[in-house]
Amino acid sequence: MMLRRWRIAALAAAASLLALTLAACGKDDAPTKVRIGEVTRSIFYAPQYVALAKGFFAEQGLEAELTTIPGGDKTMTALLSGQIDVALVGSETSIYVHQQGSADPVLNFAQLTQTDGTFLVARKPIPDFKWEQLKGTVFLGQRKGGMPQMAGEFTLKKKGIDPQKDLTLIQNVEFANIPAAFASGTGEFVQLFEPQATVIEREGKGYVIASFGVESGKLPYTVFMAKQSFMNKNGGTIQKFTNAVRKAQKWVQTASTAEIAEAILPYFENVDKEVVTRVVERYKSQGSYATDPIVDETEWNHLLDVMESAGELKQRAEYGALVNTKFAETAVKEVK
Template sequence: MKKMKWLALLSALILLFLSACGSSSTTTIKIGEVTRSLFYAPQYVAIEKGFFEEEGLEVELQTTWGGDKTMTALLSDGIDVALVGSETSIYVYAQDSKDFAVNFAQLTQTDGTFLVAKEEKPDFTWEDLKDSSFLGQRKGGMPQMVGEYVLKQYGIDPHNDLTLHQNIEFANIPGAFLSGDYEYVQLFEPTASVFEKEGNGHVIASFGEESGHVPYTVFMAKQSYIEENEENIEKFTRAIYKAQQWVQETDSREIAETIQKYFEDVDLDILTSSIERYKNQDSFAPDPILDEEEWNNLKNIMDEAGELPDGDISYEELVNTEIAEDVINN
């Protein structure tokens, strides 16, 4: 009889323990990524390796296709966190937004595009771009501004020394280059490598190597959201930092295998070589801190492109490094 009572008590305790474990709260955070890109490998790693889950977070990832659409989704509360170029936070701030976007965790620290030519260019020099037909990116976006910045470093005026086309939507640029009469284009990986493999283009230069460190893609949230959810933002940043460290320490093949589900139509070897390209030029930020030198480089690039708004673009207001610093130190 006593044995039965003990068994009943033990069963009750086990059920109570399981119930307590099951009741632990999980917070959902909605992320909007500006595009689907291998350039964002650490984000996919954070999901697939369970780093968000370890922090008690469940992320809902959606691709919002373009900086303007991403920021509209963020400001209208369609998403909680945006993964987008940090220049967008400057544009919003310049519009005197009362609840502006704050950059809190940097993901990539170089431009992610490569110069792709339709024909082979074994002896390529930047001078070859003069008088050519160049399929550019969206006006005011980071790829286009960095592209113009690099060309100017080589004495090329992108609006007068070549024919610059900017009338194609971001998602349609690869197809337009393939079917059009353009000689050059800026492409992200793995698209650039796919074009190479299929004989539709040739990677001849890297804009990331030419432009230096810049806060190219950053996680940002509205000021009010960060203030009201600081603990969850810290957990989010910690998950990203774990992924950044893992990417730094892991070979490209294993990274590619880990995130292959996000690029189902791309051969594993292409994913591997593309990740290796990004790793070789230090595109993946090793930690989430956006430092002031990178911020100033961003402003110089925007200024060169004629896109930097008038007035003080405050690093102190638009960048929060305290959360990332706490994560790294603890």
């Protein structure tokens, strides 16, 4: 009788141990949730949607939750307040936080785009466009202090145009309302992201005549960033995240325009497939998508030059203070 009781107790203990083991395994196997906040929904960020659509985050054991938070200031506020873990936004926002003297700096760890993503759109076709033709015109620009406007002004100055003196520059229209404002008659020229530029072209309300991305040069334009405190506590998660980004970048480099458009189309339900394909081709052909996640020091210094030219830089932010390349360098070595 006693032997029987001992066996029952032993079996119960074994069952309990097995249950605990299975529970532990289940816990370890559960994906780690990462909350991403993107500054806007744009085909400019195609590699990010590829990483989601192709399951590259999932392969790394991550559950990526993507939220669009319009405006760099709002995206950064969400990151600083802990509403999101990772922000996809212009590098200049991390510099603005640094200039305010943050004790928990925001670090750039994986670059997604390496040029400006805007285009110059005219109300009428200009086959032999010359930049000096902008002088004396009404120009509908982007938000002051934002990377699009700074890259735009940098290009204009490079072309011998003083944005404040040679143009009637409009900067008080909300980012989301700029395409509609131009379509309704505001301005002779406008600086637009895609797919809005292509949509306006298709509607016959404007014509793309130049690329600010080509003219302003390579920049760490849109980068994944996180607070230093988060990165210190979650280094493994950041590495897995960067690995997924790297895999998506490699896929985008070798895939056809049609394949990329097909992969990201679910993230642009209200945009025609033809438009998505055309925009992907435009960005890919001008080298806007970063080929690897490493934030380059030369490009970082060019970013500072652009900000300095726009009068938005109190002092130059050291590369090593706001850029962490460890995760990106590891990803380049490991993800083949």
